[in-house]
Amino acid sequence: MPKLTDYTSYADAQRHWSPQKLWDLFDGTRERLNIAHECIDRHAGDPDRVAIIVAHADGRDEILTYRQIADESSRFAHYLAAQGIEPGDRVAIMLEPSRAFYSTLFGVMKTGAIAVPLFTLFGPDGIRLRVQDCSPKLLLTNDDKIGVVEQTPGLRCLVVNDSFLAGLSRYDAHYPTRSRxxxxxxxxxxxxxxxxxxxxxxxxxxxxVTLMVAALYGTGLRPGDRYFCPSSPAWGHGLWHGTLAPLALGLTIGAFSGKFNASRLLRALSEHRFTNMSAAATHYRMIRNSPDARAHSYSIQKLSFTGEPIDGATETFIEELFGTQVCSMYGTTEIGVILVSYPGAEDFPVKHGALGKPIPGGVVEVQDADGKVCPPGVVGEMKVLRRGKWIATKDLGRTDEDGYFYHAGRADDVIISAGWTMSAVEIEDAILKHPDVLEAAAIGVPDELRGQVVKAFVIAKRPGDEQLKQEIQDTVRSRLSQHEYPRHIAFVSELPKTPAGKIHRKKLREQEVRNSLPEAEHTIP
Structure with a gap:
């Protein structure tokens, strides 16, 4: 009986997809299923089967087999049980991708406890807020972070290093999973x-199980792929799309550990012959700016991105570098992936700048303020139909005559100037067309005459003088319209980003508000 993984075309995706066929990809049932078993244990029969290649920022490669992770995660599960960790308890994991991270992540889930990945760059406040929210019985970290972690009062911590992992050898390498x-x-x-x-x-x-819709049609995963995702597994893209989905299909995956470096990533892609990659738009921009981009040969056949739109110049560069189109995958942590570009489907034309079309079985619309469907070309809010109700994405978008969706920014990233509605995303994309611009962010700032005007924050290759400012303004005017250019431009050395690498426009807006206040109002007593 054919499985969904046997089909690659867009037509077959629409014809053969069904919820039941997703379940056919797993050992588990609707009553009994465990993520650790599905992702690791059932693929551990061959002791040499490689599960994960971790590219460390310091140049090391760490190669982990399914058998190694299966055995060590079982031993760690026994250790947790001996420590009194029970099903339903939360265990926070603040570790970079590594043998320690994967052994503990899957060990926690084998026991029926709940894994809570935490970003390794969180400071004391970030840790404390999340610990207060989820109340973990235990937090796992490394030698470098233990001093920061221990600043949270009452938190039980455990350093997971090589000596700790070696001590797990006294426990059984098999742990029976019982989760529902x-x-x-x-x-x-x-x-x-x-x-x-x-x-x-x-x-x-x-x-x-639900995740596999995005895996099959958003990242195009199929048996035999060698798949790399450089996003941190502390976040949804790196954990679900970069780790759990491909491991559930028994693939060899790549992960990046440490401070991201595009040159290091490119070397790993080349040396380990990865054929499929999904990354954030920021990663692709950093690849474009890397001096080593053309220094290697690559085996890439499928590419996808998520998190935020990719600018046209970067999209073109990436496609020329790897010899294949880069496909959008759109969704949110709350609602999951809803729009995809079907990587690997030869009968699906990928349009530059488009988010793609709905996943098989999905219903997505662009609606106006009254909940009516917007005609092609008209911007509204993107919504998805779930269980008979329309769920707002909080993102703006539009469609074209062929049914493709396009992103128009977050609902709060709209800039309204003199009655004109402008998209921060489109303005940023136009600014990035200038050859000396490396990164850009656009927001609306108050203006007495127009209500708001566009202010751009730009990282440039050359000094930010009046000449460059005029060139950028002219670039935007020529590509968008006369009223959409940034009337104010600030040249900066860096842009605020979320931990997942997205440009943090909200921080820029807050910064502008603070700067506009009288000096006495900057500090609240």
Missing amino acids: ADDLAIFQYTSGTTRELPDAIKHTHKAL
Whole structure:
């Protein structure tokens, strides 16, 4: 009986997809399923089968087999049980991709406890807020971070290093999983600031099944792929799309550990012959700016991106570098992936700048303020139909005559100037067309005459003088319209970003508000 992984075309995706066929990809049932078993243990029969290649920022490669992770995660599960960790308890994991991270992540889920990945660059406030929210019985970290972690009072911490892992050898290398499909498995925090705690998205073990829609049609995963995702597994893209989905299909995957470096990533892609990559738009921009981009040969056949739109210049460069089109995958942590470009489907034309079309079985619309469908070309809010109700994405978008969707920015990233509605995303894309611009962000700032005008923050290759400012303004005028150019431009050395690498426009807006206040109002007593 053919499985969904046997089909690659867009037509077959629409014809053969069904919820039941997703379940056919797993050992588990609608009643009993465990993520650790599905992702690791069932692929561990061959002791030499490589699961993960970790490219460390310092140049090391760490190669981990399915058997190694299966055995060590089982031993760690026994250790947790001996420490009194029970099903439903939360265990926070603040580790970079490594043998320690994967052994503990899957060991936690084997016991029926709930894994809570935490970003390793969180400071004391970021840790404290999340710990207060999810109340973990234990937090796992490394030698470098233990001093920061221990600043949270009452938190039970454990350093997981090589000596600790060696000590697990006294435990049994088999752990029987008993979780139900509806049991909670993972708490996933979205990438907000440390002062504004996002809600934890609570995932059950069966979320892995739903995830496979995005895996098959958003990243184009198929048996035999060698797949790299450089996003941190502390966030949704790196954990679900970069780790759990491909491991559930038994693939060899690549992960990046440490401070991201595009040259290091490119070397790993070349040396280990990765054929499929999914990354954030920021990663692709850094690849474009890397002096080593053309120094290697690559085996890439499928590319995808998510997180935020990719600018046209970067999109063109990446496609020329790797010899294949880069496909958008759009969704949010809360609602999942809803729009894809079907990587690997030869009968699906990928349009530059488009988010793609709905996943198989999905219904997505662009609606106006009254909930009516917007005609092609008209901007409205993108919404998805779930269980008979329309769920707002909080993103603006439009469609074209062929049914492709396009991003028009976050609902709060709209700039309204003199009655004109402008998209920060489109303005940024136009600014990035200038050959001396490396990164750009656009926001609306108050203006007495027009209500708002566009202010751009630009990182440039050359000094930011009046000449460059005029060139950038002319570039935008020529590509968009006369009223959409940035009337104010600030040249900066860096842009604020969320931990997941997205440009943090909200921080820029808050910064502008603070700068506009009288000096006495900057500090609140």
